[in-house]
Structure formats: C-alpha cells, structure tokens
Amino acid sequence: MQRAQKAEIIEALKEKADRASIAVVTDFKGLKVEELTILRSKLRESGVDYQVVKNTLARIAVTDGQHEVLKDSFKENCAVAFGYDDPVSCAKVLVEYAKGNKKFVLKTASLQGQLIDTDGLKNLSKLPSREELLAKTLGTMNAVPTNFVSLMANVIRGMLNVLNGVKDQKEAA
Structure with a gap:
C-alpha cells in the first residue's frame, strides 16, 4: 500500500x-x-x-x-x-x-x-434505546398535567354532586 x-x-x-x-x-x-x-x-x-x-x-x-x-x-x-x-x-x-x-x-x-x-x-x-428513553420521558411529562386536570375535574364533579344532593333534598321537602 x-x-x-x-x-x-x-x-x-x-x-x-x-x-x-x-x-x-x-x-x-x-x-x-x-x-x-x-x-x-x-x-x-x-x-x-x-x-x-x-x-x-x-x-x-x-x-x-x-x-x-x-x-x-x-x-x-x-x-x-x-x-x-x-x-x-x-x-x-x-x-x-x-x-x-x-x-x-x-x-x-x-x-x-x-x-x-x-x-x-x-x-x-x-x-433502553434513545427513542425508548425519550418516549418514557415524554410520557412522564405528559402525565403530570393530565393528572392535575383529572384532579381538578374530580373536585368540580364532587362539588356538583353535593349541589345535586342539596337540590334533591329541597325538592323532596
């Protein structure tokens, strides 16, 4: 060579x-x-x-x-x-x-x-490969706001159930 x-x-x-x-x-x-x-x-x-x-x-x-x-x-x-x-x-x-x-x-x-x-x-x-790690990271990052929204919706839903219960009691009385 x-x-x-x-x-x-x-x-x-x-x-x-x-x-x-x-x-x-x-x-x-x-x-x-x-x-x-x-x-x-x-x-x-x-x-x-x-x-x-x-x-x-x-x-x-x-x-x-x-x-x-x-x-x-x-x-x-x-x-x-x-x-x-x-x-x-x-x-x-x-x-x-x-x-x-x-x-x-x-x-x-x-x-x-x-x-x-x-x-x-x-x-x-x-x-895990780079793509798998990125997908897991994205899933974790997405889970936080999703859980927060779900938690807030449950609070509102609970409040709505209480108000419906009060309405039903007043209607029955």
Whole structure:
C-alpha cells in the first residue's frame, strides 16, 4: 500500500472516529465472509459503520481524538464499529451477535472518550434505546398535567354532586 493510500485511510478513519459517540474494537478471527456480511448489515440498519482496519493505521487515526483510549487495543485481527447517534443500539447489536457467534469477540470500547470493558458494553446493551428513553420521558411529562386536570375535574364533579344532593333534598321537602 502506498503512502498516499495510507494517509487517505487514516484521514477517513479519523473523521469517522471524531464523529462517533462510541467506538468498539472487536476480534473477528475465524469468522467467514458471510458471517461478517450479516453483522455489517445488522449494524448498518442501526446506523453503525463496521470496518476491518490495519492496526497501525487505526492507532494513528485515533491518536489525539476522543477515542484515544483505544489505541492500545489494536492488536491481532481487529475491526472497529463506529456508532454515531445511539451508542446503546450499537452495543445491543454487537453483544447480541457475540452471543450467537462464539468466534466473534468484543475487546473493548470507548464511549465519548471513556474506556469500557466487555462487561460495561454488555451492561450498556441492556439499557433502553434513545427513542425508548425519550418516549418514557415524554410520557412522564405528559402525565403530570393530565393528572392535575383529572384532579381538578374530580373536585368540580364532587362539588356538583353535593349541589345535586342539596337540590334533591329541597325538592323532596
């Protein structure tokens, strides 16, 4: 590979790493091309880039960036998954795939510059996705005014029942 090609690859990796909120280093030794293709398509659906990289080029690309903590993780057969929007969806897809395929190994990850081990990545995958959290937050925010209106309506309804009871007593008398 020529120097210009290497510089181009490094620049592309650096750009992806700088945009990504999570970067996960994996080991794919022993996986067939078909298996990797299935993984890539699942990751692509979640908005994640998965790329097999040369270790030295990847080390250079993440140096002086937000995922610099990963530079010592690039050893042997490595591939990197870059998640841009929702780090939880990236972790979910990778952890689920690792459960189904024993040859696929999650090494380490960087979540917004913080090093995460395999257990931390598994815990991250158990969290609800961003959309689920937003929906729950919106539901909670909507419940407060709804309950308030319901409470006030019950007060008025109770007062109306009392007045109807007084009216019925006066009519009966």
